[in-house]
Amino acid sequence: MSGAAGPDGGAGGRWVELKPAVWETVVRACDCCGQVVPKRLWVVDIAGSERRFCGTECESLYRSYVLPRLAR
Amino acid sequence: MSSAATPGGAGGPGVPTAIDPVTLGIVNNGFVNVCREMGITMIRTAFSPIFNEGLDFSCVLFDRHGNMIGQAEFCPAQIAASLFIVRWTLEELGIESFEPGDVVLHNDPYRGGAHIPEHSVIRPVFHEGELFGFVANVGHLAEIGGKAVGSFAADATEVFQEGLRIPPVKIVKRDVNDMELWRLIMANHRTPRNTWGDLNAQIGSLRVAERRVIEMVDRYGRDFLEQAANELMDYSERWMRAEISAIPDGVYEFTERMEDDGVSDQPVTFHVTVNVRGDELIVDWTGTDPQVRGPINATYGVTAGATYNAVFHVTDHHIPKNSGAYRPIRIIAPPGSAVNVQYPGPSVGGNTETHPKLADMVIAALAPALPGRVSAAEGGTCCNFLFGGIHPKTGEYYANYHLEGCGWGAKSYDDGNDAIIIKNGNCRNTPVEIFETRYPLRVKEYSLIPDSGGAGAMRGGLGTRRIMRVQDGVEITVNALLDRTKPGFGAFGLEGGGQGGSAAIKVKRAGDTEFRTFTEAFGTVSASKFTNVVLRGGDEVLIESPGGGGYGDAYARDPERLARDVFEGFVSAGQAQALYGAAVTT
Numbered sequence: 080m081s082g083a084a085g086p087d088g089g090a091g092g093r094w095v096e097l098k099p100a101v102w103e104t105v106v107r108a109c110d111c112c113g114q115v116v117p118k119r120l121w122v123v124d125i126a127g128s129e130r131r132f133c134g135t136e137c138e139s140l141y142r143s144y145v146l147p148r149l150a151r
Numbered sequence: 152m153s154s155a156a157t158p159g160g161a162g163g164p165g166v167p168t169a170i171d172p173v174t175l176g177i178v179n180n181g182f183v184n185v186c187r188e189m190g191i192t193m194i195r196t197a198f199s200p201i202f203n204e205g206l207d208f209s210c211v212l213f214d215r216h217g218n219m220i221g222q223a224e225f226c227p228a229q230i231a232a233s234l235f236i237v238r239w240t241l242e243e244l245g246i247e248s249f250e251p252g253d254v255v256l257h258n259d260p261y262r263g264g265a266h267i268p269e270h271s272v273i274r275p276v277f278h279e280g281e282l283f284g285f286v287a288n289v290g291h292l293a294e295i296g297g298k299a300v301g302s303f304a305a306d307a308t309e310v311f312q313e314g315l316r317i318p319p320v321k322i323v324k325r326d327v328n329d330m331e332l333w334r335l336i337m338a339n340h341r342t343p344r345n346t347w348g349d350l351n352a353q354i355g356s357l358r359v360a361e362r363r364v365i366e367m368v369d370r371y372g373r374d375f376l377e378q379a380a381n382e383l384m385d386y387s388e389r390w391m392r393a394e395i396s397a398i399p400d401g402v403y404e405f406t407e408r409m410e411d412d413g414v415s416d417q418p419v420t421f422h423v424t425v426n427v428r429g430d431e432l433i434v435d436w437t438g439t440d441p442q443v444r445g446p447i448n449a450t451y452g453v454t455a456g457a458t459y460n461a462v463f464h465v466t467d468h469h470i471p472k473n474s475g476a477y478r479p480i481r482i483i484a485p486p487g488s489a490v491n492v493q494y495p496g497p498s499v500g501g502n503t504e505t506h507p508k509l510a511d512m513v514i515a516a517l518a519p520a521l522p523g524r525v526s527a528a529e530g531g532t533c534c535n536f537l538f539g540g541i542h543p544k545t546g547e548y549y550a551n552y553h554l555e556g557c558g559w560g561a562k563s564y565d566d567g568n569d570a571i572i573i574k575n576g577n578c579r580n581t582p583v584e585i586f587e588t589r590y591p592l593r594v595k596e597y598s599l600i601p602d603s604g605g606a607g608a609m610r611g612g613l614g615t616r617r618i619m620r621v622q623d624g625v626e627i628t629v630n631a632l633l634d635r636t637k638p639g640f641g642a643f644g645l646e647g648g649g650q651g652g653s654a655a656i657k658v659k660r661a662g663d664t665e666f667r668t669f670t671e672a673f674g675t676v677s678a679s680k681f682t683n684v685v686l687r688g689g690d691e692v693l694i695e696s697p698g699g700g701g702y703g704d705a706y707a708r709d710p711e712r713l714a715r716d717v718f719e720g721f722v723s724a725g726q727a728q729a730l731y732g733a734a735v736t737t
């Protein structure tokens with residue numbers, strides 16, 4: 080799907096639609112909040128690694144809260 | 152127009168609303184009453200005591216985008232879980248896939264559910280061919296298969312042992328039952344007749360709600376009702392933000408332990424950090440132990456529900472409960488930890504044993520900031536006791552899910568309540584008469600336990616003792632999932648208050664002279680969490696629920712209150728002397 084500019088000065092991300100096969104019975108969780116992502120992942124490269132969020136709000140929370148916490 | 156009144160209640164933040172507050176209040180009450188009427192339908196039509204006596208279900212109303220616009224006095228855990236269950240189901244299936252008369256069924260704990268016995272049914276509401284919203288009912292079915300009767304496998308290590316897992320599927324299509332799906336479900340539950348009756352009660356309540364919502368749309372008009380719903384959500388959000396703004400900014404932490412996970416004898420540690428930032432909360436569960444093998448893991452829905460539950464406990468209870476009230480609360484629950492179980496981890500006990508502890512942790516973390524609004528910990532276990540077998544009267548398989556109330560934590564201004572089922576729900580204790588009419592057990596004793604409330608200026612609530620005897624000639628299979636049975640794991644006190652009394656589940660075999668733990672009598676790994684123990688006629692089971700924690704220094708307790716405690720038998724003269732430093736005689 081199409082990419083979009085990331086919030087908070089991020090490098091930008093892209094929406095990825097999930098199309099699980101019938102034997103894939105498990106939905107995946109957001110890298111920030113842990114919520115289920117049932118249909119669309121917001122995928123962003125942060126500090127050289129790919130992060131998958133439930134949406135842009137969680138990317139923002141990840142940058143403003145989780146990263147500073149990890150740095151402590 | 153300025154709105155200084157709460158739609159439907161006492162004074163809220165005076166912020167202008169486009170619709171006058173009286174009308175907003177009436178609409179809000181209309182949404183709430185749709186949910187209440189669903190609940191009455193459920194109570195009157197369900198087959199199982201867990202619904203018509205225990206009230207272990209919740210009815211909720213959503214707009215067409217999946218925002219909650221109405222709820223009533225049901226179970227906080229289920230209501231919160233429904234926020235995710237409905238929204239994620241709509242996303243996964245696609246709103247366009249819903250047609251008039253459809254009902255989606257779903258109990259997947261990895262898709263928002265609180266635990267696998269809880270089955271959600273969701274029905275779209277169309278008005279003159281156009282989607283207006285959704286009505287939903289979340290209910291705990293008393294038996295859904297799996298390794299243990301009553302589907303509460305206290306030693307489960309995988310979801311497959313906990314019962315039949317159902318992702319979101321249409322069980323009714325355009326008002327016609329999908330009987331192939333029904334038959335598949337019936338074949339995997341031990342008491343299919345009850346499943347048929349209880350699930351149909353849930354589905355029937357949706358039809359009642361659909362009619363009422365359509366009547367509201369007829370009365371107010373679609374555009375107006377949608378605008379009112381949006382204003383109500385914005386109003387709740389503003390009010391919740393105002394409440395949070397009144398909490399001093401800061402970082403507040405708390406740690407709590409559970410005695411074991413049912414599979415090993417090791418304690419499990421939970422940690423929370425509550426960040427108050429202006430008008431928002433970030434509640435971060437990082438630091439909690441990794442997911443454990445046993446079934447006390449919380450699903451995301453449980454952890455979020457416990458967090459919201461705690462925040463609602465310490466903020467104004469008049470805030471209309473809709474999606475707006477939840478918006479200012481951000482939750483971080485690390486996947487793969489004991490607060491966000493991942494496939495195929497078990498989680499059936501997370502809703503009953505872990506939710507109350509998580510909620511009490513958030514409340515306790517905020518104690519330094521809100522000393523007048525918090526309470527000490529409650530008993531924090533449902534004392535889940537499940538049993539079943541072939542009923543001597545009917546010759547059919549029966550199963551029952553039995554809960555016990557426990558003592559609640561003391562507050563700064565009052566003692567804790569006695570014998571109340573944990574704060575994840577608004578469930579009721581099942582009356583002895585109903586219990587004995589339906590099942591081949593007789594209740595020999597049901598009483599409050601003296602000295603089980605944590606000592607304090609305000610005393611913790613009392614736990615209960617129940618002794619049940621298996622009828623002669625009957626064989627039953629029992630399972631249990633309790634917590635707080637080990638020393639040192641009692642409900643914590645606050646501001647110097649003492650711990651609540653411990654829980655216990657014990658057995659006295661026919662011919663034996665004393666009660667023993669199930670580990671002593673049957674060799675179970677955990678004395679409080681076990682499955683598939685067979686009891687026979689004359690055997691007796693003792694369940695003691697834990698007391699609540701105390702608040703404040705026990706030596707500062709009002710002597711008149713203490714004297715009444717001793718007179719009533721709530722506190723013994725010995726404990727009055729030992730813990731309260733007072734010589735009281737009856």
Ligand SMILES: [Zn+2]
Nearest residue numbers: 109112133137
């Ligand atoms: Zn997220």
